[in-house]
Amino acid sequence: MKHAIKTLLLAVVAATGIQQANADDIVIGYQTGVDPSKVAQADGAYEKAIGQKLDWRRFNAGPEVVTALASGDVQIGNLGSSPLAAATSRKLDLVTFIVSAQINAAEALVVRNGSGIDKPEQLLGKTIATPFVSTSHYSLLGALKHWNIDPTKVKIVNLNPAEITAAWKRGDIDGAFVWSPALGEIKRDGRVLTDAAEVGKWGAPTFEVWVARKDFAEKHPEVVSQFAKVTLDAFADYQAHVDQWNADSEQAKKIAKLIGANPADVPELLAGSSYPTAKEQVSPALLGGGTAKAIAGTAEFLKEQKRIPAVLKDYSPYVSAKYIQAQ
Template sequence: MTNTRRASIVQALAIALGLFATAGSAFAQVRIAYQTVVEPAKVAQADGLYEKATGQAIEWRKFESGSEVITAVASGDIQIGYVGSSPLAAAASRELPIETILVAAEIGSAEALVVRNGSGIAKPADLVGKKIAVPFVSTTHYSLLAALKHWGIDAKKVSIINLRPTEITAAWQRGDIDAAYVWDPALGKIKENGKLLTSSAEVATWGAPTFDAWIVRRDFAQKNPEFVAQFVRITGEAYAAYRKDAKAFVANQANVDKIVKLTGAAAADVPELLAGSKFPTLAEQASPALLGGGTVKALTDTAKFLKEQGKVDKVLADYGSYVSVKHVQAAAKASDQAVAAAR
């Protein structure tokens, strides 16, 4: 074989390998950020239903807080992410190129403020001078500030410490903090040696409701509308399965095991944690109460509160461009088609 022909073959192989690598990268380019929140769609995630529905390889990355997810989405490293309403409002206020595609959960008792046994905290007024841990710019941070305001407690008179959920658990065990506002699995662990002071269900009745949402980078959604629709469809169908018969859902040990594996929550706590939030169906998602209007108002109200607390620099005149109803509408249509095809 001549040197020229050998060089040509090597070059051709290099080009082929390059194309293969490029194709492989494209095929694996969808990166989705999830958190350890206990919710029904974790079962679909564990079963690979998202990959099956989209025909796309997905790299699932676990994050501990919404602020970390926002940073990853803003950098372009993550295309779709799970965040709370507070970091979402903060991100929209910074005018990041994102949009809300699904309200994942209307948070109730699944997030709570717990005070450590022996901390000397028997009532809200006792929080003054104490150390309270919370992931900053999270839904629990927002709820904590709203609770303090409701109780008439100056947040500056409380030592609020920024810790991630795993760090909260460790600090709690060392006795470094007096209280924490967090979600599971950290919530379940600190409850073992603590007392509930309030939850996000109660804080919501005081005028500060919180929710979790799935967001997408706007450029990704524009180029991949079918992927986003299928992602929303699978999530919505998982919620519908739970809502149809919650008792049967948690009675299925396989469902519980899958949720435990992805979240780290205790199996015994899963039924209560699922019951601690409301998971809207696709029909509810598109209603005026949620993506059809209510979610925009909620983001606006949250942003105003965060501005008041000095957590964001400005409040936008309109948050409508950060909420999209078209993806749930496309998902509902795809879901109907899937049901018809299965008949």
């Protein structure tokens, strides 16, 4: 665990003196979580709006995206609130320009049928997998804290979603806190012990964002603004036609193909998060102030858990609503 955190923090610290991105070379770091904007990605809507080719690169978890952003290999990336808090606490020059999902049931702690885990205290001594420094990791630690379970008494192992699916099939792990498509797979012969929505009510909410390197956003604000607009348009289309985005829909098939999921799982996974509208994005609850406070709260928890060394006084420099207001 310490090695994973150290690797992430070293990548952030090394972010100085990085090459600046050219508008002709835009690399987007995305993850496998299910959300409506995956349809826009599959349809090439981002390229059409921005007017040039985009290089989409898939990552297993947020810390990997942070490393790529820090190196300059990625200009725009999708992160969860936990890796975002870790990165900004180390002053990586990022700007959060849209909240892409408020995570509810889209991430969950699933325990294997027959594992002997029917209640939280039975997690003691069991092997639970999660991607370290991810939103799922944060939720897992938040749940253990709520249950008054010492995390050192649980064997928590660092596996990315694909590795979790493989380990689950081999019977190597007793449970996992993770997102789609792994979540859909392990739920087939497991049961949900808790999810991100419940952990959020216990004081550890999680969310996902799109961020851009500040040097890129300042040089190409129109690209960031168009990226936000396409994302919000996808959210609006989903919200207006939820019933039509069923397992047999083209939307479900496109999302499933893009992330390697089963189309039958997509509607439930989509329903597992909420996707803020443009009005909600720029409100005081989110980009207008609330998101910065939420990052600070996440950072406080990470420091308490000895995942990061210090918390900044103010995270507002890492959040901006202007790319949505400019539309």
